[in-house]
Amino acid sequence: MKVILTGNEAVARGAWEAGCHVAAAYPGTPSTEILENVSTYREMYSEWSPNEKVALEVASGASMAGARAMCAMKHVGLNVAADPLFTMSYIGVNGGLVIVDADDPGLFSSQNEQDNRWYALHAKLPMLEPSDSQECLDFMKAAFDISEQFDTPVLLRLTTRICHSKGVVRTGERTERPVRAYNRNPAKNAMLPAFAKAKHYMVEKRLEEMRSFAESSPLNYIEMNEGAKIGVVANGVGFQYAMEALGDRASYLKIGFTWPFPRKLVREFAAKVETLWVVEENDPFMEQEIRAMGIPCSGKDVLPLVDELSQALVAKAVLGTEPGPGTETGIMPPNRPPLLCPGCPHRGLLFLLSGKKDVVVTGDIGCYGLGSMPPLNVGESTICMGAGFSAAIGFQKALEKAGKDRKVFGILGDSTFFHSGITGLIDAVVNKSRGVFVILDNRITAMTGQQHNPGTGVTLMGEETAALDIPKLCEACGVKSGNIHVVDPYDLKAAKKAVDLAMAADETTVIVTNRPCALIKDVQRARSDLFCTIDHEKCVVCGACLNLGCPAITKKDGRIVIDPVPCNSCGLCVQICPKQAISREGELHD
Amino acid sequence: MTREGKNVLLVGVGGQGTILASKVLSEGLLSFGYDVKMSEIHGMAQRGGSVSTHVRYGERVFSPVISKGEVDILVAFEKMEALRWLPYISGDGMLIVNNQEIFPMPVILGQAEYPFQLEKTLSEAVSRCVVIEAAKEAEEIGDPRVMNMVLLGAVVKKLGLDEMSWEETLRTCVPQAAFQPNLLAFEKGMKLAE
Known part of the structure; x- marks a missing residue:
């Protein structure tokens, strides 16, 4: 059947067709809709995990036990999951294991622009990179097969434009496969030093075997155009930009199997063209390989390292053509930055903290990050998930060392608290931080578009489940009950009282705001x-x-x-x- | 039927319904046998920020995005966003603009001014400029949310795709209860663009 799907929808469909059994993820733009769509196929078990490390470990356990398993995360999520990633490379798989990674060139919704192709090289894992929605589906199926053939987890790397672009896709049916037999095998699965050393030899050997496999994989192919002197090596959406910009004026080596890099194929292609271009977003990953082979090429000497590419950038770099004349008025409109929504429950507490000179606020990843913009101007820092709490501890200690009497407020949300904020809170209590730890509990993972989390009482598959009690969790982490203030952020008087008490406290203090997100359907309706x-x-x-x-x-x-x-x-x-x-x-x- | 491809860029403010309008457009184009690509923005930018959705169709489409100077029709759901994306319109491109002003925070705070006499600036810059009172039409239909379908109707008319039947596509893309007002809005938009 021909349908129109986003890359994310096609990845989910590919997992389903491949007979995947278990899928786990933590939401993160641009990857979120992958698991949302997986959950619509009821043959697969799917879950929101509290963080990406847990998601990869859940998928790893399922693979070990013989199921086809996958997990999905945004680029920075793979940093969180890097610990299991590197060791799963040694362990390999029983049922196929596919790790879907979604990078964000252009930083549409991220705190950095890291290029996760380096993870493939670093963890010695194969990486596939689709260029459109059809390939998202096809490569997902290929990834499971490669995983089982080579006893390795496979990385499938997407970017925002692949995730959130729609294209026409021919779909197929699901191939149902039984969960493979599991036999206890500590030498394979328990990475004690002696077992792990033996495994490392295996990993290096596997890499060489996969290199020759990649050379002849149909996921990499050469498309020669008669009379074309320019040769382009391209991956991902960069391939589409090159095709759009250059058409039959160039020949192409399309790279879908990015790592191990198909060196022989590149050498063969380079010999057929007069000039060689490498079209890739962000880092010169392929270019570095090609240059190391002694093959002259152009790439990041002309094309930008930062931000997305486009057909216009490729045309300008390769052909020297300027973009067509646009319509100019010479008038620059004012910026339109994103904002906290009307009725956003984060606004109350952020408003109380705005303009307070004796306060420092360390922020986190979530909608409240928008509070650092005018007019609220609340928030000194945004590092990563959970850092709103842990950075606050260090900030407070440093201010004390400097003899400054300023209170540090660490701020994060409910989902962020479960993700990795709770460990920071434990650190605060045990190491006697005088900081104030604020959980803006809006009963949902809001920024990524309303996903459930351990506090909401509903699973990804729609079942009712335990809803974790945040104030009780804080108490269990060692915060004294008298130092935990639960307030309605729509009630400024009550919220101010909590802030004042926290300012005066000499011990670790917690403020929990308890209003649900204004965008939750029931709240909107009510x-x-x-x-x-x-x-x-x-x-x-x-x-x-x-x-x-x-x-x-x-x-x-x-x-x-x-x-x-x-x-x-x-x-x-x-x-x-x-x-x-x-x-x-x-x-x-x- | 012409198989000529076109580039349509829909821009507006997060929450105005540009994504749904683009979805209907792409699904319709697919059902008429075109190759279609559409690119949209999710996440942080959606929170009241400036948003854009690219729709490209033809015999075969490679890039999912439109570069500067390549837009055949720019559909601006808000007037200042029309100005922001104007450089994307090709020399003989068209602008369909919703006559609505939404002040961004820098304007609300008095740090910047909303451009003066914007309609005049726009119609002077683009010879093929169509101003649509989409918000007013949607209000008359009784549902302010169907503003996006008024604009979509106008786009479909201007793309010359109004001979095809859009009713089934609309039915599959919007909630059942909202189908009638959406269809009304769509038809109204087509009329306004005549």
């Missing part, structure tokens, strides 16, 4: 007819409400206007208006 209105007789246009950074409140033609459609009557503006000019309207639905 609050759909609630809104705030402004009494223009009372309003003196002082602009206090604008300091909330709420997209529903604007100043237009000298008046403050509240748009009732996006407004959900969180009521923060009502509470801070010095003239009591704003009031709540409408009804709450059940």
Whole structure:
């Protein structure tokens, strides 16, 4: 059947057709929809794991036991899962094991632009790279076969444009396969030093075997065009940009099996063309290999290392053609940065912390990161998942060393807390941090688009399950119950009281906000007819409400206007208006 | 039927429904036998930021994105976003713009000004400029959310794809309860672009 699918949908379909049994992931843009789609195929067990390391370990256990298994994560997620990754390379597989990695060239929704092809080289694992949705499906199936043929986990690397681009795909049916037999085999599966050393020899040998396999794999192919003097080696979406820009003016070596790099094939191709170009996004991964072989080529000497490529960039680099004349007015519009939504429950606490001079806020990965933009300007740092807590500990200790009396607030969300914030909190308690640890619990993994997490009480497959109690967890981590303040962030008075108590405390303190995300369907429905209105007789246009950074409140033609459609009557503006000019309207639905 | 390919860029503010409009467009094009690629942005940028969705179709499409100067039709769901993406329109390209202003935070905070007399600037810059009152039309239909379908209807008309039947595609892409208002909006958009 011919359908139109995103790369992520096609990866899920490929896993299903390949007879995959177990799939695990932690959400992260641009990879999130892979597991969301896997969960729609009921033949597969699928789960949201608390973090990427757990996801890869769950998939590893399933593979060891004989099931075909996969996990999916964004590029920085593979850093979290790197520990099991490197050792699973030694262990290999029983049932096929595929690790889907989604890089983010252009940093659409990430904290760095790392190129995860280096993981293939570093962990000595094969890597496949599809160039469109059809290949996402086909390569996923090929990856399982390669995994079982060579007794190795396989990395399938996508990028944002592959994940979130749709293309026409021919789908097939599922090949049902039994879970393979499992026999206890510590020499294969228990990586004690003596076993692991023996395995390392095997890994090096496997790499050489896979190198000759890659040379003749149909995932790499040469497409010669008569009379074309330019030769292009390209992978991923870069191949599409090259085809678009150069068409039959070039010949192509399309790389789908990226690692081990098919050196002989490259040498054969290079001999047939006059000039050789390497078209790849971010790092000169293939280019470095080709140059090391002594083959002259062009690539990152002309094409950019940073950001995405495009057909225009390729055409300019290879042919010297400038892009067609666009339409210019000479007027630059103001920026439109992303914002916390109207009614976002993060806004209350962030507002209380904004402008506080005696406070430092270390942030984390999640919507609250948007609080570091004007007008709230709350947040000094964003490193990675969990660092909102652990960096706060170090920050506080350093300020104490410097003799500065400033309180450090570490801020993260519920999903981030379960992911890796909880270990930071344990460290804070045990090592006597005076910091304040804030969990903005909005009952969902919001930034990636509403996924369940260990606090929500529902699994990826839609079953009801235990919902972990965050305040109780904090208490179990050793925070004194008197130092745990649970507040409604829509209630500024209560929230301020908690902040004041935390400021005065000399021990590890926790603040948990407990309002669900305004975008959760039930919340949206319940609050759909609630809104705030402004009494223009009372309003003196002082602009206090604008300091909330709420997209529903604007100043237009000298008046403050509240748009009732996006407004959900969180009521923060009502509470801070010095003239009591704003009031709540409408009804709450059940 | 012409098999000529086109590049359509839909731009707007996160939450305005550009992705759904692009989905309907691509699904329709597939059912008419075109090769289609579409590229969209998820994640952080969706939170009220500037968003873009690329739709490309023809006999065979390689790149999923459109570069500067390659757009045949730019569909702007918000006026200032039309200005931002104007350099993407090709020399003889067209602009379909929704007559709606959404102030970004720098404007709300008084750090920047919303461009003055934007409609005039746009229609002077692009000779083929169509202004659509999509928000007003959607409100008249009784559902402000179907604004995206008014704009989609206009695009389909201007692409010359209005001879084909879009009803089935629409039915599969929107929730059942929302089908009627979406269809009404789509048909209204086609009329407005005549």
